[in-house]
Amino acid sequence: MNKKQIFFEGVFRDNSICRQVLGICSALAVTNLMINSLVMGLGVIWTLCLSNLTISLIRSYTPKRVRMMVQTLIIASYVIMVDIFLKAFYPEMSRALGPYVGLIITNCIIMGRAEAFAQKNSPIDSVVDGLAAGVGYTLVLLIISFVRELFGFGSIFGISVFGDWWVSWSIMVMAPSAFFVLALLIWGLNYRYRLDDKA
Amino acid sequence: MEINSYVIFFAAIFTSNILLTNFLGMCSYLSVSRELESSFGLGMAVFFVLTVTSALNYIIYHYILVPLDLVYLQYIVFIIVIAAFVQLAEMVIERFSPLLYYSLGIFLPLITVNCAILGVSLFLVIRQYSFIQSVAYGAGSGIGWLFAIMMLAGIRNRVKDKYLPKGMAGAAISLLATGIMALAFIGFSGVVIIQ
Structure with missing residues (x-):
């Protein structure tokens, strides 16, 4: 596979959230506002690219038995960087995302990519794959939060679209709507690609 | 924080269920909920591990990490x-x-x-619970998670052989069912608020 192929397959055809149903905890939790989703997505892209790179670089030196622990520690170090960066430069954003930044560590997408791709492929390809999975994740987050913020607050990225007459649907801000929007999205994609989900 | 630990315990089960309102533990929730028996097994294991690790992480955070000024290492230490x-x-x-x-x-x-x-351990720190409150929150969250996965397993057993629209089977229908469960749990939300 060349790099372009790796990228597009990762973003669309093998999209982690929709096709493999991985990493949906944070996908649901931070999508009440688009800006939250964007920051979360960037954090995941950063962690995925660098952890894939590191894991791929040291893949021939890590003993098979302890590789999970090694991967977790590498991922956790990059997540700590994201967390400290947010705390230092965007304290409000850090408070809004709360524990979900730390939960990038247990995001199955990152472990999944490390295990399925970085463990077997060259460093450059692994970075491309991480970038693709991260971009795919961010896209899905933005789609979900677009729907939720539009109807829940009548705005996009905090800019009011509907004006004052709009009565916000408070259900869109609450938990159930996140499940419904993601369910409809997955349903739509499965229908479009005529694939039966095995999850 | 002056909330009674019993209140936290029940609130963690009903009003702020770890899965239905905080969306934590979704991956194994969706993949293991095919059979009632295995859901119960996983649920019990989660309950047990949650209760003990929330106590352990509380002790480690407040008696080791804070005095040594190593709070930024919390993610690595917790995991x-x-x-x-x-x-x-x-x-x-x-x-x-x-x-x-x-x-x-x-x-x-x-x-x-x-x-x-991991989420429960991070919530303990953010909400500044005391030791008893932390254990109550951990145990309550574990039971709440057990409830949620058992309910989904029951629903999936009923839905299994029914006709579903194309592409709906699998993740989509499970998420829809979860959404409806979350709607039902919102009914509890006026009772007590812990966050």
Whole structure:
């Protein structure tokens, strides 16, 4: 596979959230506002690219038995960087995302990519794959939060679209709507690609 | 924080269910909920690990990390504590209760990467709970998670053989069912608020 192929397959055809149903905890939790989703997505892209790179670089030196622990520690170090960066430069954003930044560590997408791709492929390809999975994740987050913020607050990225007459649907801000929007999205994609989900 | 620990315990089960309102532990929730029996096994394992690790992480955070000014290491330390405890629990259970080991055994390794466990430990720190409150919150969240996965397993058993629209089977229908469950749980939300 060349790099372009790796990228597009990762973003669309093998999209982690929709096709493999991985990493949906944070996908649901931070999508009440688009800006939250964007920051979360960037954090995941950063962690995925660098952890894939590191894991791929040291893949021939890590003993098979302890590789999970090694991967977790590498991922956790990059997540700590994201967390400290947010705390230092965007304290409000850090408070809004709360524990979900730390939960990038247990995001199955990152472990999944490390295990399925970085463990077997060259460093450059692994970075491309991480970038693709991260971009795919961010896209899905933005789609979900677009729907939720539009109807829940009548705005996009905090800019009011509907004006004052709009009565916000408070259900869109609450938990159930996140499940419904993601369910409809997955349903739509499965229908479009005529694939039966095995999850 | 002056909330009664019993209140926290029940609130963690109903009004702020770890899965239905905080969306934690979704991955294993969706993939293991096919059978009632295995859901119960995983749910019990989560409950057990959550209760103990929330106590352990509270002690480590407040008596080791804070005095040494190493708070920024909390993620790494928490994940190591969880992984180590799960490993230890697996060995102890295997040694002393083979029967329990057969029912819980295969689920224990899965728990290390269950975000509900790490999430609860992080919530403890953010909400500044005391020790008793932390344990109550951990145990309550575990039971809440057990409830949620048992309910989904029941629903999926009913839906399994029914006609579903194309592409709906699998993740989509499970998420829709979860959404409806979350709607029902919102009904509790006026009772008590802990966050």
